[in-house]
Amino acid sequence: MGLNVEKIREDFPVMKREIHGKPIIYFDNACMTMRPVQVIEKINEYYNEYPACGERSSHKLGKRVDEGVDQARESLKKFIGARHTKEVIFTKNTTEGINLVANTIDLNKGDVVLGTDREHNSNLLPWQKLASLAGTKHEIVDPNPDDTFSIENFEKKMSRDVKLVSIIHTSNVDGTTIPIKEVIKIAHDHKALVLVDAAQSIPHHDVNVRKLDADFLAFSGHKMLGPSGTGVLYGKEHLLKKMPPFMVGGGTVEDTTHTNATFDEPPDKFEAGLQNYAGIIGLGEAARYLMRIGKDNIQKHEIALNRRVTDGVGDLVDIIGPNEPEKRSGIFSFNYKKVDSHEISMMLDEMENICTRAGAHCVHSWFNAHNINGSCRASFYFYNTPEECDKFVDTLKKVIDVVK
Amino acid sequence: MICIIALVVFGILGIFSAKYRTVAKEAFDCVFKRITLRKCTTGLDKRMKSQITGKFMRKHPGLGKVLYKHFEAISWIFTIVLILSLGYSAYSIGNLFIYGNCNGPIPDAFCVFDPFVSGGHVESCSMEGITGEITGVLEVHDHDPAIGFPDAKVTIIEAGCFLCPYTKEAEPVVKQLISHYGDQIHFVYKDFPLSSTHPGAQEAAEASHCAHEQGKYWEYHDLLFVDQNGADFDHLLNLAQQLDLDIEQFSECLESRKYKSKVDGDFTEAFSIGVYGTPTFFINDQIIVGPKTFNEFRQIIDSELFWSV
Numbered sequence: 001m002g003l004n005v006e007k008i009r010e011d012f013p014v015m016k017r018e019i020h021g022k023p024i025i026y027f028d029n030a031c032m033t034m035r036p037v038q039v040i041e042k043i044n045e046y047y048n049e050y051p052a053c054g055e056r057s058s059h060k061l062g063k064r065v066d067e068g069v070d071q072a073r074e075s076l077k078k079f080i081g082a083r084h085t086k087e088v089i090f091t092k093n094t095t096e097g098i099n100l101v102a103n104t105i106d107l108n109k110g111d112v113v114l115g116t117d118r119e120h121n122s123n124l125l126p127w128q129k130l131a132s133l134a135g136t137k138h139e140i141v142d143p144n145p146d147d148t149f150s151i152e153n154f155e156k157k158m159s160r161d162v163k164l165v166s167i168i169h170t171s172n173v174d175g176t177t178i179p180i181k182e183v184i185k186i187a188h189d190h191k192a193l194v195l196v197d198a199a200q201s202i203p204h205h206d207v208n209v210r211k212l213d214a215d216f217l218a219f220s221g222h223k224m225l226g227p228s229g230t231g232v233l234y235g236k237e238h239l240l241k242k243m244p245p246f247m248v249g250g251g252t253v254e255d256t257t258h259t260n261a262t263f264d265e266p267p268d269k270f271e272a273g274l275q276n277y278a279g280i281i282g283l284g285e286a287a288r289y290l291m292r293i294g295k296d297n298i299q300k301h302e303i304a305l306n307r308r309v310t311d312g313v314g315d316l317v318d319i320i321g322p323n324e325p326e327k328r329s330g331i332f333s334f335n336y337k338k339v340d341s342h343e344i345s346m347m348l349d350e351m352e353n354i355c356t357r358a359g360a361h362c363v364h365s366w367f368n369a370h371n372i373n374g375s376c377r378a379s380f381y382f383y384n385t386p387e388e389c390d391k392f393v394d395t396l397k398k399v400i401d402v403v404k
Numbered sequence: 405m406i407c408i409i410a411l412v413v414f415g416i417l418g419i420f421s422a423k424y425r426t427v428a429k430e431a432f433d434c435v436f437k438r439i440t441l442r443k444c445t446t447g448l449d450k451r452m453k454s455q456i457t458g459k460f461m462r463k464h465p466g467l468g469k470v471l472y473k474h475f476e477a478i479s480w481i482f483t484i485v486l487i488l489s490l491g492y493s494a495y496s497i498g499n500l501f502i503y504g505n506c507n508g509p510i511p512d513a514f515c516v517f518d519p520f521v522s523g524g525h526v527e528s529c530s531m532e533g534i535t536g537e538i539t540g541v542l543e544v545h546d547h548d549p550a551i552g553f554p555d556a557k558v559t560i561i562e563a564g565c566f567l568c569p570y571t572k573e574a575e576p577v578v579k580q581l582i583s584h585y586g587d588q589i590h591f592v593y594k595d596f597p598l599s600s601t602h603p604g605a606q607e608a609a610e611a612s613h614c615a616h617e618q619g620k621y622w623e624y625h626d627l628l629f630v631d632q633n634g635a636d637f638d639h640l641l642n643l644a645q646q647l648d649l650d651i652e653q654f655s656e657c658l659e660s661r662k663y664k665s666k667v668d669g670d671f672t673e674a675f676s677i678g679v680y681g682t683p684t685f686f687i688n689d690q691i692i693v694g695p696k697t698f699n700e701f702r703q704i705i706d707s708e709l710f711w712s713v
């Protein structure tokens with residue numbers, strides 16, 4: 001393994017904590033990652049040194065805020081490979097980014113929005129709502145018989161009516177990643193735009209919006225070492241310019257009269273009201289931290305951990321998704337017979353402070369379609385260790401011995 | 405079943421801390437659904453099961469396994485125990501309200517709802533080899549020494565022995581009660597001299613009545629408790645001198661044993677209803693044996709004052 005994990009872990013204060021005399025084994029990274037001290041210090045720096053308004057105040061503290069936000073936007077631009085910082089809109093999470101597009105993109109009655117069968121509720125409900133309000137349609141691409149994404153079915157689904165493909169890049173249910181570059185090319189060939197839900201991919205894989213030619217891409221800060229309540233929506237500049245603002249208010253306009261308003265250029269026109277400056281500045285630091293670590297290193301490390309767990313306990317449980325850990329990124333989602341996943345998750349937590357997630361992971365539609373009540377999910381990140389995986393395997397075996 | 409226990413436990417904790425209220429609400433929802441023959445959908449039962457099992461698994465895997473397998477049965481047992489405990493607690497609280505103690509008419513055990521009282525720890529001067537149940541109440545006669553309002557709602561009759569250390573121990577509380585309640589109570593002292601264990605007790609009781617006829621009963625009563633080492637004629641006479649009583653009259657009264665029949669009458673009446681030791685107090689029809697705290701008396705007296713029409 002290429003990463004010096006022990007050294008990396010020194011950056012994460014929470015890793016030093018113990019509960020009931022035992023360390024915390026944090027395997028819920030698909031939900032939220034821990035934060036390194038560098039990010040925490042950046043947030044504190046704002047509150048300690050320049051806790052002022054950005055954009056509108058010309059005093060020294062205000063200028064310092066603007067510098068911090070600009071620096072963060074620049075870092076995020078590099079992080080996703082955007083052409084210009086105008087294409088980086090700060091949101092509070094992936095959900096807000098997708099809702100922004102759903103509420104501002106030019107879709108009309110009969111237009112189709114296409115997604116997979118395992119979209120997160122945040123990339124499902126906005127389109128269901130739009131369908132009920134505007135008469136658009138939301139359609140699903142059927143998977144292959146082995147339940148993996150089918151590029152053939154996707155291509156078959158592409159018709160003149162499909163105006164937008166809003167699609168999950170890496171599934172938070174099983175960790176599988178779709179061939180997004182191919183998807184985007186097919187969509188563009190059919191004159192459709194593509195919105196990539198990159199919440200689960202961008203913290204773990206190298207994602208470059210220019211190489212992919214993505215039209216929109218949304219992700220959250222809290223899944224990539226950043227503060228809670230931060231996120232980014234990337235959009236191609238020419239598309240963003242055509243879109244009306246989502247929320248309106250302070251910070252979105254150049255000028256107003258009692259009857260009219262002249263809106264700013266992107267990204268300002270999409271960032272209404274006073275922003276989460278501390279969070280944005282912290283998110284910029286998180287992006288820089290991840291770029292220093294390197295996405296390839298992260299991906300290799302996670303797959304190695306996933307292989308260790310799969311080899312250790314894969315035969316005893318029903319893995320959701322492909323058996324090969326290489327295809328599941330850093331996610332090990334499983335069930336044991338008909339035992340409630342919450343029971344397993346809570347016992348892991350009580351016994352060895354192993355933090356996993358149980359339930360439908362906000363993808364109820366997929367679980368309902370498969371008549372499964374949810375799953376227990378262990379999700380790894382680059383600061384997790386092989387020893388933690390061994391402890392997980394050992395403890396899960398004990399739990400299985402009890403519930404079998 | 406675990407939801408019923410959770411409802412009670414977290415319901416009580418929720419009174420003091422908001423963090424338990426969500427769980428209490430979930431437990432209530434679960435119990436309500438079960439009562440209305442619907443399935444509990446909160447998942448609280450499973451969470452409780454997993455958490456409790458997990459805690460045991462940490463140190464005793466075998467025990468955790470047994471707990472997991474038989475969780476529902478164990479929950480039933482605890483629920484039944486809980487319901488019985490609640491029922492008994494309600495009964496005790498009722499007793500506390502009606503009788504002033506947890507244990508009903510005869511306080512013979514510790515009361516958790518009022519831990520500051522001495523409870524059933526009975527200490528008294530007893531007649532040798534005689535214990536039993538007091539089956540009646542003493543009556544007040546015209547010639548009995550008494551303080552307070554004769555028609556008060558609460559009458560306290562003490563059967564005491566002047567040479568009994570426990571009767572002496574009760575004296576400060578008796579004085580406190582008389583001072584605190586004034587005319588709300590009628591306090592009466594009756595003699596129950598335990599001569600077999602305290603020689604001279606009979607004579608001391610008779611002497612107190614000799615002082616009574618000179619109008620200084622309570623002063624003499626108090627002096628008798630000062631020195632309980634015997635009660636020979638000279639000692640009793642000496643106490644009378646301290647109170648400036650007519651010594652000639654007092655000596656004649658004592659020597660003639662003028663009040664022997666009165667003291668014997670008190671003793672016989674008390675003995676006939678089962679009084680076996682001193683001090684024994686009758687607060688209307690409630691009975692306390694042995695010296696108790698002011699608080700303990702107060703609970704009974706307040707209860708009697710409340711309930712008396």
